[in-house]
Amino acid sequence: MSRPRLLPWSNVDGNPCYLLGDGTGSSYLSRVADNVESVQLDMAEELLNHAADLLCDSDSDSKTTSPQLRFLAARLTEALRDVHRIACSRGARLALPDGDDDDDDDDERTDD
Template identity: 55%
Template sequence: MTPQNELRLLPWTDPNGKPCYLSADSQGSHLSRLADNIEAVQLGMANELLEEAAEALGDKDAEPEELRHLATTLTEALHEVLRVATSRGHRLLTPVPPHEGDEHPRLPAAAFG
């Protein structure tokens, strides 16, 4: 099995709510690209939700049920954003093994945007 520091945290969990990982050797694979796309969607949705939250909090007539729903969805979005940040932060700090003939490990492509 690949060591823990060589696994990518994926933006979803298994049916039991446990984290899912992908081997770092799978960069550029279909599953890796799918995870990238899902992360982008999650971040975009969190941004939209943040805008909605700002509007709702500015509405003095907002119903308690509306605010409770907002708090629930903000909590879910924050959980997803933290998972993305954890995954991306780990990939930034984990050097990519050198190609054959290279003397030093390289930074992952994610470190450059």
């Protein structure tokens, strides 16, 4: 059985949503989630480019206002939250190498 997939959206209460599937990623909802992740990653890249233009352009230093910087910081925070969720979702679906268990702590203990 595959692990639940963390979806790139939350429920109405702000809690994470998960998809239980067969692990193939071929379901309709899985494809929708893939598309949403792709859009989120593209938007994050565009926002990073905009931030670089706004913050690194010496001509814009005197023209950039505090409200613009607060707005940029809020959008960057949203984008980072989305990218972090995508990374967690994809990382959780990676296959563990053979022999890796959740009880690795037992292997590191030594009896003195």
